[in-house]
Amino acid sequence: MSSDIATSTGRAPTVYVPSTEALAAVLAPGERPSRPSPLAASLAFSWRAVLKIKHVPEQLFDVTAFPIIMVLMFTYLFGGALADSPRDYLQFFLPGIMVTSVVMITMYTGVGLNTDIQKGVFDRFRTLPVWRPAALVGMIVGDVLRYVLAAVVILAVGLVLGFRPDGGLLGVGAGIGLLVVFSFAFSWVWTFFGLVLRSEKSVMGVSMMVLFPLTFLSNVFVAPSTMPGWLQAFVKANPITHLVSSVRAAMSGTTDASAMTWTLLWSAFFLVVFGTLTMHRYNRR
Secondary structure (H helix, E strand, O other), rough: OOHHHHHOOOOOOOOOOOOHHHHHHHOOOOOOOOOOOHHHHHHHHHHHHHHHHHHHHHHHHHHHHHHHHEEEHHHHHHHHHHOOHHHHHHHHHHHHHHHHHHHHHHHHHHHHHHHHHOOOOOHHHHOOOOOOOOOHHHHHHHHHHHHHHHHHHHHHHHHOOOOOOHHHHHHHHHHHHHHHHHHHHHHHHHHHHHOOOOOOOHHHHHHHHHHHHHHHHHOOOOOOOOOEEEEEEHHHHHHHHHHHHHHHHHHHOOOOHHHHHHHHHHHHHHHHHHHHHHHHHHHOO
16 A cells, blocks of 8 residues: 555655654653662562462461471370470470471472572562562561461460460560571571572472471470480580570570570571572572
8 A cells, every 4th residue: 555655646655753752751651660679679579478378378287287286296295205294395395396387487488489480480570670689588578477477376276285484475475586586597598499409399308308407406395414415415506406495485484695695696697698698699590
């Protein structure tokens, strides 16, 4: 049609090329939005982590059913053998099993990160004009809700079974606070593994290899004084032992200054070392 018109009129057809200003007026009539702050970006990714739980409620199994099973099983299996009664054993045992359950849940941070990487989700996040660590920080902050929920479920089951913290509400809050701080820092270990390892099964396998010795070779189930001397040396240096002692002291209404100091130092170590390694790997990936 255009060639016929050009032949009949003797002129070449005119092609309209819009200017940059005209395109901008049509595609982006308003002002360009400002870049979100690191806090706003991190909170947005945190909300994404919460929405994942909403759409896949099965994820709450590890923070509800699993802690309940752990409390009931170990209380009634070991309570009569290690103490005068399951209820007496529960006073010693519940802070430890709370730590064990929440710390084990942290490995799912690395598993979820590896799954997002395999699906290409994080490649899209890297192209967004936001603070680079926001996706990782937001994901871990969102998982903090899971840690608090698991701790509250365990505490509720313990109270039903007869656990009575002498520290009251303030002591329980301080103990859970220490646990959440440590778990947040410890999660950066699994984010690093989630970036380095090739599959989610590998992340879970390595995580269990690390977590089982740390949680079971500690003061969670029995006092270290009942163990062989060579094992006591490992148990006393174990960060989980320091965390359990801190939480146990807080809930009993006392303060273990040494254990609390070591817990905070270990938290800082995990956050600084593995947080740095994670970001280095993330930026180079």
